[in-house]
Amino acid sequence: MSILVTGARGAVARGLASLLAAHDIPHRLASREPDTPDMPDAADAPDRPDAPDDAPDIVHCDLTDPSTFPGALAGVRSVFLYAEAAAIGTFVKEAVTAGVEHVVLLSSSSVLSPNAADSPLSASHLAVEEALLASPLRTTLLRPGSFASNALGWAWSLKSGRPVHLPYPGSYSDPIHEADIAEAAFAVLTNPALAGRTYHLTGPHALTFATQLAILGHVLGTPVPFESVTAEQWKSEVAGYIPGPYADALLDYWAATDGLPVEITDTVEHLTGHPARSFESWAEGRVDAFRAEGVHA
Structure with a gap:
C-alpha cells in the first residue's frame, strides 16, 4: 500500500507524513515545489547520495496542473488530498486510471453553511467534495473547524x-490543533473500518x-x-x-x-483514542x- 500525501509543506501533511514514517507505511510526499528547502525531510531526499534508504519519495504534484498528476499517482492506492478545485475533475479521472482506491480529503466544516457554494471560505472545499463523492473512489471527508x-x-x-x-x-x-487533524487522517487512512465516512473535527x-x-x-x-x-x-x-x-x-x-x-464534537477522540x-x-x-x-x- 502506498499513500500519496499532497500539500507536503503544510502542517497537517507534515504531521501525517511523520506518523506514516514512524509506522513504516510506504508513502510519497507531493508538492508543487518539491525542491524548496522547507520541504519535509528535504535534506534526506532520495536523490541525494547521503540520503537514507527509507527517505520519503518527494514528487512534483501541482493540483492546478493536470500534467503532474500521472507521475504522482503511479503506484498509489490512497491519497491524502488538499481541497484545490481547479482541476479536480481531471485529478479524479487520473486517480481512477492509476488504480487509486481511497481518497481522504482535508475539507472544512464551512461546507455545512447554507451558502457554502457561494462563499470563498467553502466553495472550493464543497466543489472537491462533490467531485469525489460523484466518483467511484472511496472517499473520506475530514471537516475540521x-x-x-x-x-x-x-x-x-x-x-x-x-x-x-x-x-x-x-x-x-x-x-x-493541526496534530489532531494529522492523527485523524492517519487513522482513516490506515483503518479500513473508518473509511468512507464524513467526520466533523473540532x-x-x-x-x-x-x-x-x-x-x-x-x-x-x-x-x-x-x-x-x-x-x-x-x-x-x-x-x-x-x-x-x-x-x-x-x-x-x-x-x-x-x-x-x-458546536463541539468528540470526533478526534473517536478516531485517535485521546481527547482533542x-x-x-x-x-x-x-x-x-x-x-x-x-x-x-
Whole structure:
C-alpha cells in the first residue's frame, strides 16, 4: 500500500507524513515545489547520495496542473488530498486510471453553511467534495473547524507590542490543533473500518477570540491587549493580504458567531483514542512565534 500525501509543506501533511514514517507505511510526499528547502525531510531526499534508504519519495504534484498528476499517482492506492478545485475533475479521472482506491480529503466544516457554494471560505472545499463523492473512489471527508494556527495572524501585533485589532472579540470558534487533524487522517487512512465516512473535527472547547488571547497571554506570561474595531477598519487594515471577498466572508462568519458558541464534537477522540488537544497546548508549542526576538519568559 502506498499513500500519496499532497500539500507536503503544510502542517497537517507534515504531521501525517511523520506518523506514516514512524509506522513504516510506504508513502510519497507531493508538492508543487518539491525542491524548496522547507520541504519535509528535504535534506534526506532520495536523490541525494547521503540520503537514507527509507527517505520519503518527494514528487512534483501541482493540483492546478493536470500534467503532474500521472507521475504522482503511479503506484498509489490512497491519497491524502488538499481541497484545490481547479482541476479536480481531471485529478479524479487520473486517480481512477492509476488504480487509486481511497481518497481522504482535508475539507472544512464551512461546507455545512447554507451558502457554502457561494462563499470563498467553502466553495472550493464543497466543489472537491462533490467531485469525489460523484466518483467511484472511496472517499473520506475530514471537516475540521477553525485551525488553532489561525492565531498566528496575531503574531505581528504581539511581537510589536501593539494591541490586536478585533472586529468581533466575542466571536466563537472551535480551534483544533493541526496534530489532531494529522492523527485523524492517519487513522482513516490506515483503518479500513473508518473509511468512507464524513467526520466533523473540532478542538475540545468553543472559545471567543478574547479568550484565545487571554490564553496566549497566560502562556506567554504577559497580558495580550486587544482593541475592538469596526468591520470596515479591520477590512482596511488587512486589505494588503486578505482579498476583499474573503475578508467579507470572514466578517460575516464572525458576526454570525458573535456571542454564540459553535458546536463541539468528540470526533478526534473517536478516531485517535485521546481527547482533542487544547488551544493552550497548541500555544505552548508556539511561544517563539509570538515573542519578539530577545524576549524570554
